[in-house]
Amino acid sequence: MLTAQVGIEVPFQDVDLMQVVWHGNYFRYFETARAALLRKINYDYPEMQASGYLWPIVELKARFVQPMRYAQHIRVHADLLEWENRLKIAYRVADTVSDKRLSSGYTIQCAVDVRSGELQLVSPPVLRARLKDYL
Amino acid sequence: MLTAQVGIEVPFQDVDLMQVVWHGNYFRYFETARAALLRKINYDYPEMQASGYLWPIVELKARFVQPMRYAQHIRVHADLLEWENRLKIAYRVADTVSDKRLSSGYTIQCAVDVRSGELQLVSPPVLRARLKDYL
Amino acid sequence: MLTAQVGIEVPFQDVDLMQVVWHGNYFRYFETARAALLRKINYDYPEMQASGYLWPIVELKARFVQPMRYAQHIRVHADLLEWENRLKIAYRVADTVSDKRLSSGYTIQCAVDVRSGELQLVSPPVLRARLKDYL
Amino acid sequence: MLTAQVGIEVPFQDVDLMQVVWHGNYFRYFETARAALLRKINYDYPEMQASGYLWPIVELKARFVQPMRYAQHIRVHADLLEWENRLKIAYRVADTVSDKRLSSGYTIQCAVDVRSGELQLVSPPVLRARLKDYL
Numbered sequence: 001m002l003t004a005q006v007g008i009e010v011p012f013q014d015v016d017l018m019q020v021v022w023h024g025n026y027f028r029y030f031e032t033a034r035a036a037l038l039r040k041i042n043y044d045y046p047e048m049q050a051s052g053y054l055w056p057i058v059e060l061k062a063r064f065v066q067p068m069r070y071a072q073h074i075r076v077h078a079d080l081l082e083w084e085n086r087l088k089i090a091y092r093v094a095d096t097v098s099d100k101r102l103s104s105g106y107t108i109q110c111a112v113d114v115r116s117g118e119l120q121l122v123s124p125p126v127l128r129a130r131l132k133d134y135l
Numbered sequence: 136m137l138t139a140q141v142g143i144e145v146p147f148q149d150v151d152l153m154q155v156v157w158h159g160n161y162f163r164y165f166e167t168a169r170a171a172l173l174r175k176i177n178y179d180y181p182e183m184q185a186s187g188y189l190w191p192i193v194e195l196k197a198r199f200v201q202p203m204r205y206a207q208h209i210r211v212h213a214d215l216l217e218w219e220n221r222l223k224i225a226y227r228v229a230d231t232v233s234d235k236r237l238s239s240g241y242t243i244q245c246a247v248d249v250r251s252g253e254l255q256l257v258s259p260p261v262l263r264a265r266l267k268d269y270l
Numbered sequence: 271m272l273t274a275q276v277g278i279e280v281p282f283q284d285v286d287l288m289q290v291v292w293h294g295n296y297f298r299y300f301e302t303a304r305a306a307l308l309r310k311i312n313y314d315y316p317e318m319q320a321s322g323y324l325w326p327i328v329e330l331k332a333r334f335v336q337p338m339r340y341a342q343h344i345r346v347h348a349d350l351l352e353w354e355n356r357l358k359i360a361y362r363v364a365d366t367v368s369d370k371r372l373s374s375g376y377t378i379q380c381a382v383d384v385r386s387g388e389l390q391l392v393s394p395p396v397l398r399a400r401l402k403d404y405l
Numbered sequence: 406m407l408t409a410q411v412g413i414e415v416p417f418q419d420v421d422l423m424q425v426v427w428h429g430n431y432f433r434y435f436e437t438a439r440a441a442l443l444r445k446i447n448y449d450y451p452e453m454q455a456s457g458y459l460w461p462i463v464e465l466k467a468r469f470v471q472p473m474r475y476a477q478h479i480r481v482h483a484d485l486l487e488w489e490n491r492l493k494i495a496y497r498v499a500d501t502v503s504d505k506r507l508s509s510g511y512t513i514q515c516a517v518d519v520r521s522g523e524l525q526l527v528s529p530p531v532l533r534a535r536l537k538d539y540l
Contacts, residue, residue: 017285023192027159057158061196150422293462294432327428331466
């Protein structure tokens with residue numbers, strides 16, 4: 001339904017002393033792919049704030065199948081899985097050259113009303129409107 | 136069976152433009168707690184490497200219940216859940232003052248033989264020996 | 271005149287594939303020491319914002335004499351050097367055990383009026399008042 | 406003589422709670438530009454290690470003229486300034502759209518013999534050879 005992909009080259013400082021990308025840094029790459037996806041519906045962070053909602057990540061999971069190394073070229077795919085009550089986005093990371101699957105994961109975000117601070121149990125109309133505009 | 140806890144103060148640079156800790160930075164705190172736990176059995180990263188095995192993280196999950204803010208004092212508990220075939224460690228983050236639960240998660244690590252690069256389907260004897268020594 | 275020191279243990283994820291702390295991560299340690307210093311005069315970031323001024327860093331320099339490694343215990347000293355027109359703080363990093371000098375540096379911050387966005391060529395009265403209260 | 410430039414979009418997690426890029430993260434962008442420059446002479450980190458030398462950063466300086474914000478497009482120029490005894494590289498960061506200067510800085514690296522651990526007071530022949538090949 002809604003998907004995006006970005007190309008990334010693993011930077012020096014993301015690699016740890018075991019010569020592989022430190023697991024916490026994968027979320028930098030997921031972040032880039034998520035921004036690309038949300039921009040497709042004109043609802044990246046600045047637009048979220050302008051709409052009166054923040055969308056903090058409330059859950060995430062990742063599986064690391066193959067390590068990633070310095071200067072490796074990777075492709076991160078982001079796919080929108082759920083949007084009715086929360087925003088669930090899945091990620092797949094593959095080596096750009098070999099197309100081998102390297103890792104996968106997901107993030108779940110919930111809308112929070114900026115003024116009241118209240119968690120929304122249903123996605124606010126603005127998200128549906130943006131999705132509808134895109135589709 | 137094996138547990139550890141560390142106190143951390145949220146540093147300035149871990150907080151994002153929404154005024155809360157960026158989700159990828161939680162793994163910094165989990166890392167500190169995991170190191171404290173593994174040191175109890177004398178099997179932190181340097182000892183892992185010396186033993187001929189690396190233990191890359193192959194899976195992780197986290198749930199973020201309450202946001203964390205700049206200079207907040209938190210306590211991270213790490214608990215060893217599995218060790219026979221892989222190392223599964225659970226984490227709980229609580230506010231130091233209110234004791235309120237802020238987040239939780241787990242990481243799973245598998246042993247990889249440094250020389251052959253082969254993934255071990257059963258934890259190598261060295262881990263069992265270290266655990267036995269401690270218990 | 272105004273000085274602070276903090277003890278830090280080098281965390282796993284700050285170390286790069288050359289087995290030493292990546293240079294950009296030193297500013298994490300400087301940040302912790304600077305916060306300790308500014309708290310002594312009750313003028314850390316939250317108090318800065320509340321006072322109507324931000325103090326972005328406009329210049330920094332660092333010299334790296336000896337590399338730092340995983341789990342090394344270090345002590346970071348921060349010293350206030352200038353405050354009349356800008357905030358200049360010097361840092362020295364030493365090994366906790368050997369007391370050997372590892373690195374040094376400084377940061378310069380200037381006050382910016384939150385409302386007008388204007389850079390202040392003279393430190394605002396609030397900084398002088400906080401310093402006077404402390405001394 | 407030797408110069409490189411890279412285009413970067415400021416990622417979400419590099420921005421701090423004051424809505425601007427945290428100063429320590431600028432070195433991520435310098436790193437990317439430095440890698441682009443060193444690759445032109447086929448002497449990036451893997452080739453350095455293969456040549457028997459590491460090149461740790463021994464000094465750096467940066468000036469921050471204008472803050473950078475989330476999703477801002479920037480261009481980082483790297484210029485080789487010195488190479489005979491050490492590697493000194495200068496950086497300029499400009500806004501891609503307005504071409505306005507945002508920040509500048511430099512890094513100095515010295516060669517260290519991997520086997521002996523000795524600091525080289527003169528750049529090893531391999532660097533001169535790579536530069537000569539390029540020029």
